Amino acid sequence: MPRKPLIAANWKMYKTPVQAQEFTKNFLPLVANHERDEIVLCPSFTSLSVVIAAATGSGVAVGAQNMYSADEGAFTGETSPVMLKAIGVTHAILGHSERRQYFAETDETINKKLKAALQHGLAPIVCVGEVLAEREAGKTNEVLLRQTRGVLAGIEATQAAPIVIAYEPVWAIGTGRTATPQIASEAHGVIRGEVAKLLGGTVAESMRILYGGSVKPENASALMTEEEIDGALVGGASLDPQSFGKIVNY
Ligand code: 13P
Numbered sequence: 001m002p003r004k005p006l007i008a009a010n011w012k013m014y015k016t017p018v019q020a021q022e023f024t025k026n027f028l029p030l031v032a033n034h035e036r037d038e039i040v041l042c043p044s045f046t047s048l049s050v051v052i053a054a055a056t057g058s059g060v061a062v063g064a065q066n067m068y069s070a071d072e073g074a075f076t077g078e079t080s081p082v083m084l085k086a087i088g089v090t091h092a093i094l095g096h097s098e099r100r101q102y103f104a105e106t107d108e109t110i111n112k113k114l115k116a117a118l119q120h121g122l123a124p125i126v127c128v129g130e131v132l133a134e135r136e137a138g139k140t141n142e143v144l145l146r147q148t149r150g151v152l153a154g155i156e157a158t159q160a161a162p163i164v165i166a167y168e169p170v171w172a173i174g175t176g177r178t179a180t181p182q183i184a185s186e187a188h189g190v191i192r193g194e195v196a197k198l199l200g201g202t203v204a205e206s207m208r209i210l211y212g213g214s215v216k217p218e219n220a221s222a223l224m225t226e227e228e229i230d231g232a233l234v235g236g237a238s239l240d241p242q243s244f245g246k247i248v249n250y
Contacts, residue, residue, distance in 0.1 A: 003208050005224065005231035006164055007248050008040040008125060009238030010065060010093060010212070011047075020047035023241050024054035030245030031060065037231060039248055040091050040125075045079055052088040063091030063125065066099060069112040071120075081120035091123045093233070095151060097131075097170045107150025114151055114163070123162040125210070125233065126151050128191065132171035140169075141190050148194040157199045164208045165191055166233040172213025174235060181226045184211045188228040217246035224250055 015023065020043045031039055042063040043051050052062045068078035084092065094117065095110035110126060117124040128147040130140045148165070155163070167187050172179050179187070188209045196204035211223055212233030223229055238244040 003206060003230045004038055005036065006038040006040065006125075006208050006210060007231050008042055008063060008091070008093070008166075008210070008233050009244055010042050010096070010233055010235050011044065011239060012065070012098070012235060013044055014239055015043060015047055017047045017050045021050045021054055023239075024051050024060075027241035027245060028055065028058050028060060030241060031248050032058075034059070034248060037248060042091070042093055048084075048089060049087055056088075061090045062088065063093060063123075064089050065093050065096065067092045067094070067113060067117065067122070069109070069116040071116075081116050081122055085120050085122060089122065091125055091164075092117050093166075094124050094126045096127045097129055097168055097173060101170075107147055107153075110151050111153050115154070118155075118159050118162060121162075123164060125164045125166055127166045127168050127212070127233070129166075129168040129170050129187075129213075135169065135171060140187065144187060144190050145194050148191050149198065152195070152198055155199065157203050160199050160203045160207065164210060165195070166210040166212050167191060168212035168233060170213075174214070176214050178214040178216075178219050178223070179211065181222050181229070184223060185226045185228040188226075192228070215247060217243055217250070220247040220250040 040061045040063045042065050064084050071082050094113045099105040114124045130143040134143050169179050192204050208230035210231040210233045211229050215232045215234045216237045
């Protein structure tokens with residue numbers, strides 16, 4: 001079974017609800033009847049509902065950029081998978097490097113979130129990736145293996161189908177410096193090899209591994225035509241409907 005590519009827009013902390021709605025209105029016609037890839041828009045929490053309303057019936061899915069692992073409780077400021085599911089969210093980005101860097105997320109907390117997402121029928125897009133110092137010190141594979149094991153700890157092969165991994169080398173995020181298709185492919189191979197060890201060859205073969213880090217209309221094709229790259233998680237270039245439309249239609 002070939003892996004259906006997934007292309008997701010991570011808007012990070014950009015766009016008010018009105019701006020998010022405007023984007024969606026302008027973007028959907030650019031991807032009408034687009035079958036090749038799964039498309040997911042990930043706005044901030046305050047724009048989830050308007051984007052879901054605007055995208056209903058379009059085939060474009062909507063994901064959250066984060067969530068907490070508990071169903072409910074005294075966790076001020078957090079949002080639960082139950083709440084996301086209730087409004088029609090289908091995906092959740094988990095463990096983005098910005099959450100690891102600025103909000104102290106660890107493989108362990110990300111692993112809890114991943115289990116909660118699966119339990120509630122949300123497809124997790126779980127991020128891994130090395131920082132520049134780790135790459136320069138020759139530690140990329142070590143970091144990827146550790147993070148892959150950490151975020152997937154305790155997951156059974158039978159639960160794994162919805163999981164999507166995003167390889168996001170931190171040195172390529174928002175820097176304009178993209179991993180070459182070769183660098184990305186190599187990293188994806190390392191991650192897939194570890195998934196095979198943990199969950200078996202069949203799961204590894206069907207698991208989608210996205211690349212993220214300065215994906216633009218100009219480099220989308222070269223990256224996405226790599227055998228090992230099953231789609232993209234796009235930051236800056238997903239904020240403009242024309243630009244994200246070009247990436248999806250590479
Ligand atoms: P940029 O595409 O802006 O580099 O961001 C990548 C990213 O972090 C997507 O999650």
